[in-house]
Amino acid sequence: MDRARLAHYLDRLVDATVLERLAISLAALTVAVVVGGVIVFLSGAVATCREPALALGGTAFCYDPIEVYLTLARGAFGSPTNLGLTLQETTLLLFTGLSVAVAFRAGLFNIGTQGQMVLGGLASALAVLQVAPLLPAGSLGALLAIPLAVLVGAVVGGLYGALPGAMKAYADAHEVITTIMLNFVAMGVAFYLVRNHLGDPSTDAVQTPSVPEFVRLSPTIGGTRFSVIALGFGLAIAVLVYLLYERTVLGYDLRTSGLAPEAAEYGGVNAERNIVTSMTLSGALGGVAGAMYVLMILYRWQTDMPPLGFDGIAVSILAANNPLGVIPAALLFGAMKGGAIQIDFALGVPPELVEVLRGLIILFVAMPEFFRMLGARAGYGSVEDEVAADGGQKRGEEGD
């Protein structure tokens, strides 16, 4: 494919309507499923098993892709327990996905959700451990402690997001670099504090003591840690974030700063302050994810939290950074997680292979969206009057 043709396709992609984009995403999902099936099938040739799904010539193929997908679906939704596992993952991804999406909307790439989640979670656990003894056990105590825990998580996560925001706004430090570095700082500091000062003295594990029973979000489905309250809260936040961008002056300002900083400034928006605001909001959502992890899943803070913050990036890109789109995207990723466990049990297919399927979906579904974003930034698409005279490409940046 020569460059001109490539440029032509990029133009088309950038100009695609919402409906076209939806169609592209669905088609890509289908392709990802098919390609994933082929890979699963072929990898069955090198695995060893007692009952091959298919024997062709001398080769035995261990895995039947259709069976794998069915098991995946069953694993994700097939029983109350499975559904619970899927939804608990979905809930957490909802928060981290929203965290990344909020930053993206403002044109910022927050890789730091993970670190914001780690610190937010830790702060939330410590706050609960501090105040719980003073509160009456029971629902009244829960009513006071849980919101407090979430609030503390949001504040600490928010501050930790504001930091790279301020560095970007006032010192021109690129947020991708600073947030990656701050992830390491967060993990290191949390590890040090918990191991040396704040940890549970009764164990060698780097973790805090457990929070009392009444502060935990009690499981809605037995055998899992899924709490419908947490999910409801997540859905409400998604809707609120959506409304923030659609209905409020602040949301309009934030979004305009992300899309067109010069026009935002023209429209009276303080670009610097908005960068900090966006990153604070994004960090706060990451912090809430950490609080949820503590209150709903583990009941304590422990080092080596799962990479929910990084998964949030994939969720957000899959959702085209739309706060409402984050809901189905988080569900898809949650289902993959829930289903993976089942596949391991039932079929002996290694869960890593499910990771491959997950990766393929990200690759196929998110890539067109990703290229669209890049293409738009590089100035492709039919920008009237803004076309290069040298003909090769249109460059968006004029730097005038």
Next chain:
Amino acid sequence: MSGQDRAPGRDSGGSKYAVRMDGITKRFPGVLANDDVDFAVERGTVHALVGENGAGKTTLMNVLYGLYEPTEGTVYVDGRPREFDSPRDAIDAGIGMIHQHFMLVDPMTVAENLVLGVEPTKWFGLATDERQAIADTRELAERYGFDIDPTERVQEISVGEQQRVEILKALYRGAEVLVLDEPTAVLTPQDVESLFDVFAELVAEGKTIVFITHKLGEALAAADGISVLRDGKLVGTVRADETTREELATMMVGREVLLEVTSEPAERGGETLAVEDLVVTDDRGVQAVDGVSFAVDAGEVFGVAGVDGNGQSELVEAVTGLREAESGTVVLEGEDVTRDSRRECIEAGVSYIAEDRQERSLVLEYDLLRNGLLGGQTLPEFSDGRLIDWGRTRSFVDGVIEEYDVRPPDAGATPRSLSGGNQQKMVVGREFERDPDLMVASQPTRGVDIGSIEFVHNRLLDLRTEGVAVLLVSSKLEEVQRLADRMAVMYDGRFVDVVDPDAVTEEEVGLLMAGEDPDSGRGGGEPRATSTDRPTDTADVD
């Protein structure tokens, strides 16, 4: 790759027409931008393309340049049918296009820009041969009589010179046919003159030129043939020496156009804007406005004329709150707003039409509804400061679209699907109708057709009658002369003089714009935007 030669035998190279477009139809979703257009340009001639905003001029030229694939129809170059998949194919076929927004890389030198993408190389293609690039540029510039220094950075040369670099760039890529979209919109009258000299030079070399313009006088003066588009259709092609301005205007609009502004001088009120000893630096920290003082009364239009890049942008940005002044004061309605934020200025009643509509005044990703809110998001008409009242925004935007005849009249369309003039009308309408106390209008009619210019001008004078103070900055001299009650000429960061626009001739103003005060009879620098020479005579006004 390059178009196929389907009829190789056919008078190859010998066709009378450099380009011929046959039955071109271009359909966008819901819009027929070009409707069965037959368009041909004879080799070695200058051809003008005129028509109202949204008539389909840019679209037709984009088809020729391979940016759009026509829905129907064929493009012939030198008598051979061609199919362009991209501008690269068009360039290979000898067609170059210069869009209204220059696509030069500002921090790079003229020579670097010229060879961008087709760099001469040395060490077997391992490195750019810069010396060769500079030599090539110099040779090409000399051949066409352009006075351009290849080693100067693009950001340091004037708009007119940048345009020449664009032209050279196309020629360097072997263009035989040059297409220019509204090339004169950004130029001063002097620069327009010399652009037309360049056209003559190029035509003498056998090149062919097509240019789009809204100024019929230019079409008549510079072109051999003129084609008129209306609503996507070709109304006709006429010879410039056999037609008149009136005939062309009637072809374009279907009615007679009066270029008369009808307004009595307004009753002047108190002083709305007072600027005192203002010093402003530009993005690079260079002093761009050097101690300017003036005042604008309510009900007065104060015009600022001058070659682009003499500090007008920085002056306007300091007044509208977009740029902090180094020293001096800006007083609005008796209140010092020098340190006020942009938002505070908007809330204090400052409306602003920015010269760069695509980067400043519009968000290309937003629909017209959301663009209609830009700047007004905290005004009580549109929100309570937190929640946006989309209902009222909607009726405001619908009103602007209707009154300013923005086409297509659809608040859900994005500016990307609007023609340049329609984008401008949207911005002008939004800023005019926001009930300002001070209207700062920078190039308000850039890219707008004559019918709409008439409308915008009249509306601007209506604002004056309503008691609005208007600060008008334009590189179109006749625009400032026609509208302004007083006119300052800006050169190198200062007001060279403030004159009564009715009492000066174009030549006198031209001299002032070049930094020379005709009264003192002494020159002060060359007519270059970046000259460091500074005129010694600076008239301050109150």
